[in-house]
Amino acid sequence: MRKKEATILLVDDDEDILFSARISLKKYFKQILTTSTPKKITQLVSNEAIDVVLLDMNYRIGYEDGKEGIYWLEHIKKISPETTVILMTAFGSVHLAVEAIKKGATDFILKPWDNDKLYSTINAGVELSRSKRKNTQFESIQQLDNKNFHQQTEHIIGHSKAMTDAMSLLKKVAPTDATILILGENGTGKYVFAKELHLQSNRSKYPFIHVDLGALNENLFESELFGYTKGAFTDAHKDTIGRFELAQKGTIFLDEIGNLPLHLQSKLLTVIQNRKITRLGEAIERDIDVRIICATNANIHQMVTEGSFRQDLLYRINTIELNLPPLRERTKDIPLLAHYFLNKLNQKYRKSIHQITPQAMAALTAYSWPGNIRELEHIIERGVIITEENAITPSDLHFSSKKYEATPVQTLHLETSEKMLIQNALEKHQGNISKTAKELGITRAALYRRLDKHQL
Numbered sequence: 001m002r003k004k005e006a007t008i009l010l011v012d013d014d015e016d017i018l019f020s021a022r023i024s025l026k027k028y029f030k031q032i033l034t035t036s037t038p039k040k041i042t043q044l045v046s047n048e049a050i051d052v053v054l055l056d057m058n059y060r061i062g063y064e065d066g067k068e069g070i071y072w073l074e075h076i077k078k079i080s081p082e083t084t085v086i087l088m089t090a091f092g093s094v095h096l097a098v099e100a101i102k103k104g105a106t107d108f109i110l111k112p113w114d115n116d117k118l119y120s121t122i123n124a125g126v127e128l129s130r131s132k133r134k135n136t137q138f139e140s141i142q143q144l145d146n147k148n149f150h151q152q153t154e155h156i157i158g159h160s161k162a163m164t165d166a167m168s169l170l171k172k173v174a175p176t177d178a179t180i181l182i183l184g185e186n187g188t189g190k191y192v193f194a195k196e197l198h199l200q201s202n203r204s205k206y207p208f209i210h211v212d213l214g215a216l217n218e219n220l221f222e223s224e225l226f227g228y229t230k231g232a233f234t235d236a237h238k239d240t241i242g243r244f245e246l247a248q249k250g251t252i253f254l255d256e257i258g259n260l261p262l263h264l265q266s267k268l269l270t271v272i273q274n275r276k277i278t279r280l281g282e283a284i285e286r287d288i289d290v291r292i293i294c295a296t297n298a299n300i301h302q303m304v305t306e307g308s309f310r311q312d313l314l315y316r317i318n319t320i321e322l323n324l325p326p327l328r329e330r331t332k333d334i335p336l337l338a339h340y341f342l343n344k345l346n347q348k349y350r351k352s353i354h355q356i357t358p359q360a361m362a363a364l365t366a367y368s369w370p371g372n373i374r375e376l377e378h379i380i381e382r383g384v385i386i387t388e389e390n391a392i393t394p395s396d397l398h399f400s401s402k403k404y405e406a407t408p409v410q411t412l413h414l415e416t417s418e419k420m421l422i423q424n425a426l427e428k429h430q431g432n433i434s435k436t437a438k439e440l441g442i443t444r445a446a447l448y449r450r451l452d453k454h455q456l
């Protein structure tokens with residue numbers, strides 16, 4: 001029989017009882033922890049996701065009133081409401097067990113127990129705790145008003161060298177627990193890569209939690225990331241777990257890390273170093289087992305030089321750096337991405353536009369894409385909505401006029417300058433070949449030859 005992935009904690013001051021319960025349960029469950037000192041309960045329950053605690057009612061000789069058992073039961077339920085508590089009691093004190101059930105225990109076992117009964121009671125407790133944990137996690141994740149719940153993963157599209165390099169690095173590092181820093185301008189796919197790293201890791205069946213650090217104000221930082229207990233501050237109406245705990249065994253994606261002020265950077269550094277968090281209003285440290293992925297569009301190395309980002313934090317988060325180049329530096333991917341979005345949006349709007357005309361594609365390839373892939377998707381979406389043909393033409397493409405300004409030619413290399421000039425002119429005339437050729441002072445045929453040469 002395969003052992004069930006579950007952690008059971010046995011608490012009794014009688015070592016013989018611990019020994020025999022452990023022997024009979026370890027055949028069925030992966031991890032059996034024992035302690036004869038109830039004072040260790042706090043540390044054990046806050047450090048591990050314990051499914052079931054089998055708890056004795058009395059610990060001090062001469063005290064048989066079960067008050068200690070009830071105290072520890074309430075304590076466990078406070079620290080970890082999802083843990084199932086099952087009490088052990090001697091025949092004759094069943095009334096105590098009934099009181100304990102009213103206080104939150106799930107069941108009780110009479111000593112001496114029958115091994116089959118012990119197994120079936122604990123097994124039912126494991127199932128109960130799992131379903132509670134799933135529900136809490138599901139509800140909390142659903143409440144996060146960010147990408148966690150709403151955004152499905154995209155396929156990673158791209159066959160330029162930059163993208164294939166990034167994807168092969170992703171494959172290599174995904175199964176490790178290395179911290180990864182994803183760098184790239186807005187809309188280059190940092191979220192998509194972070195999610196894919198999670199999906200290709202051994203943590204994929206656990207949560208992926210996205211935190212936009214740029215959107216968290218300073219007051220919210222601790223309560224959102226570490227959680228809080230009821231009454232910790234005015235609006236703390238109930239115990240709430242933070243995002244680090246929500247990501248337990250999974251991945252936390254700390255987005256826009258470059259926006260974190262210095263004093264919060266040091267708090268984050270402490271958490272990353274110690275892998276422990278403390279909920280606001282509570283004095284218990286809880287272990288966190290999460291993989292950390294960070295991202296920023298800022299020039300983080302320059303920020304370190306300027307003193308606005310801590311170097312020690314950077315070293316903690318960038319074991320591997322993954323650079324996502326802007327779209328204008330991988331124009332080869334534009335046709336592929338444009339068709340991918342066209343297909344997707346045809347389905348969304350129930351349309352059947354199957355072509356992007358060569359002129360429209362030339363305009364797309366020539367544009368400078370300050371908003372990168374996100375902007376490309378928006379422009380195609382707009383095109384799909386407004387086109388009256390069964391193809392997207394240059395007049396369906398609405399680039400924002402400011403972003404239309406020609407990119408200044410910053411190189412003296414003749415071939416590169418020529419390519420950039422052509423791109424600028426195409427962009428200005430939205431891919432219209434005649435107007436572009438006229439602007440450049442060459443014939444249409446000469447322009448076509450150059451488009452071919454520069455693979456535009």
Ligand SMILES: Nc1ncnc2c1ncn2[C@@H]1O[C@H](COP(=O)(O)OP(=O)(O)OP(=O)(O)O)[C@@H](O)[C@H]1O
Pocket residue numbers: 154155156157158184185186187188189190191192193297373374377
């Ligand atoms: N390689 C890709 N293939 C397909 N779609 C992609 C790719 N990269 C990004 N996208 C799409 O582009 C949009 C922006 O991507 P994403 O949110 O991952 O970018 P980001 O770098 O995290 O942006 P920001 O910095 O603004 O948060 C999303 O709709 C995403 O699905």
